[in-house]
Amino acid sequence: MASSSFHTPILQKESRIGDEEKGDEEQYGEKRNDAGFVLIPQPSCEADDPLNWPMAKKVRILAVLCLAAFSGTLGTMTGQLAYPTQAKVYHQSSQALSYTVSAAIAGLAGGPLIFVPLAQIFGRSSVTFWALLGSMGCAIWSAKMTNEGDYISFLCSRFLSGMFGSLPTVLGADSIMDMFFLHERGKAFLCYTISLLSGSIVGPTLGGFILTHQSWTLCFWWTVPLLAITAILVLLVVEDTAFVRDGLIGTRASGRHSGGYLSTRLQTYFPGTRVTPRPSGAEFVKRTVAPLIIATAPATIVVGVFTMILFGWALLISILSPIFLQTPIKLGGYGFTPTQNAAFTFAEWIGLATSQAYGFFTNDRIPLWICKRYRNSIWSPELRLHCLWVPIVVLNVSLGLVGASLQYHLHYMVLAVGVYLCTFAALLIVPICVNYVVENYTEYASQAAVTMGVYRLGWGIAIPFFFVKWEEAVSIGWVLGMAAFFNLFGGLLIAVVCWKGHELRRFNLMRSLVHTEEGKAIL
Template identity: 40%
Template sequence: MATTESVEVASDEKDSGVINNVASKLDLKTLDGGIILIPQPSSDPRDPLNWPFSKKVTIVSTLFLALFTGFSAPFCGQLNIQQQAALYGKTAVQITYFNSAASAGLATGGYVWWPLSKKFGRSSVIFWTLFGQLAAQIWAPLMTGHGQYAPYLVSRYFSAFFGVTVSILGPRYLVDMFFLHQRGRAFTVLHLALNFGASAGPTFAGFVAANAYWPVEYWWSVALTGFTIVIVFLFLEETTYDRKDGAINRTKPDSWVKDRWETFFPGTKVASPTPWAHVAQIAITPFKIAIAPVLLIIAGFDTISFGFYVALNALTPVWLQLPVKAGGIYGFTVTQSAAFTFVHWIGFVVGLLYGHFFSDRIPLWVVVRNKGVWKPEYRLHVLWPTNFILMPLGLGLVGIAMQYRLHWAVMAIAQLFVTIGSLVSIPVTVNYICECFRTHTVEATLVLNSMRLFLGLSINFYINPWIGAVGVGWVYGMMAFFSVFAFMFLIALMIWGHRIREMTPFRTSDSEEGQHVLAERQNHGF
């Protein structure tokens, strides 16, 4: 239950190193534990910050399902590559180009769906893009002709093009519904669906098609997408709310049917009337944000850390299934490859638990030692154990296992470490960027999403020349060193984050930097 108490807001810029225009005592709503609610909620029950926790959980669960569906569908055929290689007359590595086609769809779709969401509402865009993904999932298993390799790749592009929507628009729901001290856990839960979907899709498909012809592996995804459409229609709600004085916000109609109609069909009832000319201007905004140094630094880190995870997922089935007589190490069957992906599931559980217990607690622990004043960079300290230690160690172990032909258990442990690092890093960096660009959350997320996919998009095309130049062991060994180098970007932000954000073309005051997160004279045990 929230209480109201008077707190002193730090205004000494020299002491705190932050901007703070508040010089007097304010009455701010806090939790009983002394954590100040940021942003301050209004007294309106329509304000998403005031919604019951059960309602927030329902919306996050719906977004989780939609995001899981969106990222599992494009990668369904990741394991059954030998049958496809024989059908299309391609090599196993060439078949993995569909991962690059899917990554291209993930990197580009948001640039269409974000501006349209301003015209029709976020929920409506999520709902209708699921129909596009449904069509793409039906398209793929019908491409069984010898000359239909290219159309098959195109189907994977469009499956991802439509499936990326929630990863772009979803973070805004979280920022609308949750307070600053809750967002770490909320982002961890939602982005679990992203990594889990990309891994579980191949797992399910591998077991379904282990003893059958490959097209059958897509039909379970068709059913899941149809089910997700129904769930989104029943439970997803728009969270847009303007807290400025005098703002006019939508009142939900008493009729549930009318509310669903206004949310998903005309669309403009839940979004501010936006002329098409303004939609075009909105579409340009992400390209302006893309030149912000803080975003480029985070994107550089994500491009390396997440890109190597995508590359590892795409290429591991090739290494596992390559026959021993052809120079392979393990000679796994499709079923064995599908079982191997449960390593990623274990990594997701570990990463989820870590994020749940530490993604908010560590930043608050740092806040206590910095006079209770918030800086977005405190979020990044969560990544020290997972991305400075575990991820480089995991990539190095992959290289050692491949170079010295070690037991598959070594490869499994390595994949576990990389998975944990990837799962933890995405929600933390997305949350950080959202807090740096509070009034441009979706645009910043869109740019970050696109940039981090570039490496995963391209690596399949040059992995063989890279291996030929340095050997497979050193390919992954170099990845390990590159991931350590990428973490140096985060260290730079931890030290000079405020100055770097000052160089952005958008105002630093869009962030929540400088706000007092903790009431004074409280005993905080983080």
């Protein structure tokens, strides 16, 4: 990440700037950091502008938002390995209990469509805080559903857990756009998106270890203190970043400036209306329908369908792996215990770690390098998509390995390598695609993130309902073999956007939503 000398002391830096630097700045008319990158967007002269905050403060807020996204997803997906055990409690089939995972995913997809508009009134920070408390309540509800007739109630608790847990996974997008410059966002979105996705990996792993020695209810009970601690950290650390920037001046709601630390906390979270710029009725309606408008834009459809196809296979493997791994060997499975199943998911943890490391060094560097070398330093959002070629290839390799392992019952380490590569590729694809769509709608970042969340989870919601018959018709090897061919189609979709993205963005039901940084010089 570039030097942080452009943060809080912008005014101080300008006051001591030398004659040579002054002339340089007058010539270009734009502020730049020490590495020569033009600061996009240009920060105002207000110290209260989130772009001017010290990097330490930005990273601290981002870290807590990442923890909130992680905890929200984890609280939703923590019981993913428990459903074969719960099937015996509720006297239901494992397939029926897998629907509880689908219900949780449906909540993750649908919750933001209902609750994100409230952030316009009560503030993003406040809605995130109360959503974490709601998720905590759902964890308690799920843990107490221990009777034979509680299946439907448990199903409802997982759906609502997904709805509450989804809010921290989308509201951070606006904060990233408010605090970070264009040349920093790739890293910020990577950390944020992988945090929310890692919740669906860490939760099932720990739940699997719990199942061997404790009741399945502990899979939900242990998330209660985590969600409580996360909510407290949000309350203590996160500030609402809403800021109306207009050139060299900017404004924030009056509550941000009144009172000390405790007073500001109360104004932000109970309920937060004094620190959030109050929208007009027309703007409220516009932001409420924005996810639907963004979802129908051609560029969003192409990238969204690509994300849905490619990430859907990772969800398929994650949701259904307990069935394959815990099925007895004589029935064609691997005969894993819940503990062995949980240990197996460390392949996903390694995929998570390596995708984070790889993306941290490439998600900004590759598009900036292409921009400098081939576009005369003129920015285009489509440059972000060139980071996708490596994960597309890796995902196809992984599907081949997983399909062959399950079809021919290869050693479980071959399967583990396939799962590792699948996780690595899927976790790289999502932040790149989310970052691209958000940068097409820079003033409606959360709404764009909501749209991409629906696309990302749509295939995963549907797969469990038809997978069994699909597998019976063509075998598991051909299911994943066909998936690899679908991925090639997804790669062609991305090639189209890279080629004609500018033209695709012209077709939008509400052109006033579209706001990009295309055409700006970054060096």
